Amino acid sequence: MVVVIWIDWYPYHMARFRALASHGALRGRIRGIELVGGTGVHTGLVFRERSVGSDEELLVDTLAPNASWSEAGQRNLALATWRRLEEINPDVVLVPGYYTAPALAAALWSKLRGRRTVLMTESTQGDHPRQRWKELLKSGLLRSLFDWAVAGGDAHVRYLQALQFSTSRIARHYDVVDNRFFEEGARSIRENNHRADWGLPEKFFLYVGRLAAEKNADGLLRAYEEYRCQGGMWSLVLAGDGPERSALEAVADSLGISDCVRFAGQKTSRELLPFYALASCFVLPSRREPWGLVVNEAMAAGLPVIVSSRCGCAENLVEDGRNGYVFDPFKPDELSLRLKLMGRDAGPVRLRDMGERSREVISGYSLQKWADEIARIVAA
Numbered sequence: 001m002v003v004v005i006w007i008d009w010y011p012y013h014m015a016r017f018r019a020l021a022s023h024g025a026l027r028g029r030i031r032g033i034e035l036v037g038g039t040g041v042h043t044g045l046v047f048r049e050r051s052v053g054s055d056e057e058l059l060v061d062t063l064a065p066n067a068s069w070s071e072a073g074q075r076n077l078a079l080a081t082w083r084r085l086e087e088i089n090p091d092v093v094l095v096p097g098y099y100t101a102p103a104l105a106a107a108l109w110s111k112l113r114g115r116r117t118v119l120m121t122e123s124t125q126g127d128h129p130r131q132r133w134k135e136l137l138k139s140g141l142l143r144s145l146f147d148w149a150v151a152g153g154d155a156h157v158r159y160l161q162a163l164q165f166s167t168s169r170i171a172r173h174y175d176v177v178d179n180r181f182f183e184e185g186a187r188s189i190r191e192n193n194h195r196a197d198w199g200l201p202e203k204f205f206l207y208v209g210r211l212a213a214e215k216n217a218d219g220l221l222r223a224y225e226e227y228r229c230q231g232g233m234w235s236l237v238l239a240g241d242g243p244e245r246s247a248l249e250a251v252a253d254s255l256g257i258s259d260c261v262r263f264a265g266q267k268t269s270r271e272l273l274p275f276y277a278l279a280s281c282f283v284l285p286s287r288r289e290p291w292g293l294v295v296n297e298a299m300a301a302g303l304p305v306i307v308s309s310r311c312g313c314a315e316n317l318v319e320d321g322r323n324g325y326v327f328d329p330f331k332p333d334e335l336s337l338r339l340k341l342m343g344r345d346a347g348p349v350r351l352r353d354m355g356e357r358s359r360e361v362i363s364g365y366s367l368q369k370w371a372d373e374i375a376r377i378v379a380a
C-alpha cells in the first residue's frame with residue numbers, strides 16, 4: 001500500500017492522485033490523506049473541485065473535515081496522521097515537505113516502522129536566505145528521514161544535491177497538472193469563440209494567482225504602465241484574490257491605467273478556461289515562487305509566457321525567445337521590455353508559434369510521467 005499526504009488538496013493534487021490510482025503498477029494500492037477539509041494554508045482557495053472530474057471513488061481520508069489549517073493545529077494533525085498511518089499500515093509514504101509537524105510525524109512513523117519514505121519537495125536554494133548551520137541540520141534531517149525525494153525541476157534537484165541527498169534517489173516530475181484538461185478546454189472555447197460572452201478584451205496579458213506581496217503584481221502593474229506609455233495597446237487581466245487586492249487597485253488608479261486593467265477575482269479551474277483560451281500571453285512576475293503551476297496551465301492552453309527568473313519552473317519550462325521570455329523581477333525595466341517584445345513587436349504568427357512550442361514543452365511534464373516516477377520508486 002502507498003499513502004500520499006497533502007495539506008491543501010487542490011485540483012492539481014486530485015489530478016496527480018488519480019494518475020497514481022489509475023497507473024497499472026499501482027492500481028488498488030493507493031490511499032490519500034487530506035489533513036484538513038476546511039480552509040488550508042491560503043485562505044479562500046478551493047480544494048477538491050467537483051467540477052474537475054469525479055473523486056468519489058478515490059480512497060482519500062480527511063483527518064479534520066470541518067477544520068481549517070489554523071484551527072486544527074499542527075500537533076493535533078500530527079497525532080491524527082500517526083494514528084491513521086497505524087491503521088492503514090502502508091509500505092511507502094509520500095510526505096509533503098519537511099517543515100510541518102504532520103509531515104515530520106509521517107516521516108518518523110515510516111522510519112520507526114521500517115517503511116520507505118518519499119519526500120515531495122519544491123524547495124530551491126533561492127527561496128529564502130540560507131544559513132550554513134541550519135542547512136547542515138536540514139541535510140542530516142532529510143538524509144535520516146527520507147529514502148527518496150521527488151522534485152519539480154533542475155533547481156530543486158540542485159538544492160537536494162547541495163543538502164547531500166543522493167542523486168540516485170531523486171525523482172522528477174512532481175510539479176505537473178492535468179495538461180489535457182487545459183488544452184482541450186481552451187481549444188473548445190477558441191473554436192466557439194464568442195469573446196463578448198466572457199467580457200474579455202480583444203488582446204490581453206493574463207496573470208493568475210494570489211494577490212500577495214511575493215507575487216509582485218505591483219511590479220507587473222508598473223511595468224504594464226510603462227508598456228502602455230511606449231505605445232502598447234493590449235489590456236491586462238488579473239485573475240485571483242488576496243490581501244493586496246485593494247492596494248493594487250489603488251496602484252492601477254494612481255498610474256492612470258484602471259481603464260485597461262481588469263481585476264477578475266478568484267476563479268476555479270473551470271472558470272479559468274476562457275481566460276487561458278482568449279489571452280494573448282501569460283505573465284508570472286513573482287519575486288518568490290517554488291514552481292508556478294499556473295505556468296503549466298497556461299502552456300497547456302497554448303499560450304506564450306513571460307516568467308520571473310525567481311520561479312522554480314522558469315529554467316525548465318521557458319525557452320527564452322522560443323515559447324516566451326524570462327526576466328529578473330528585481331529589475332523593473334526587464335519586465336516592461338518583455339511586455340513590449342510580446343505585446344507590440346510580436347505578430348500573430350509569432351505568437352501562435354510560441355504558443356505551440358509551449359504545448360510541446362509542457363507535454364514533457366505530464367501526469368503520466370509523475371505516476372511513472374512514483375511507480376519506479378515503489379518497485380525499486
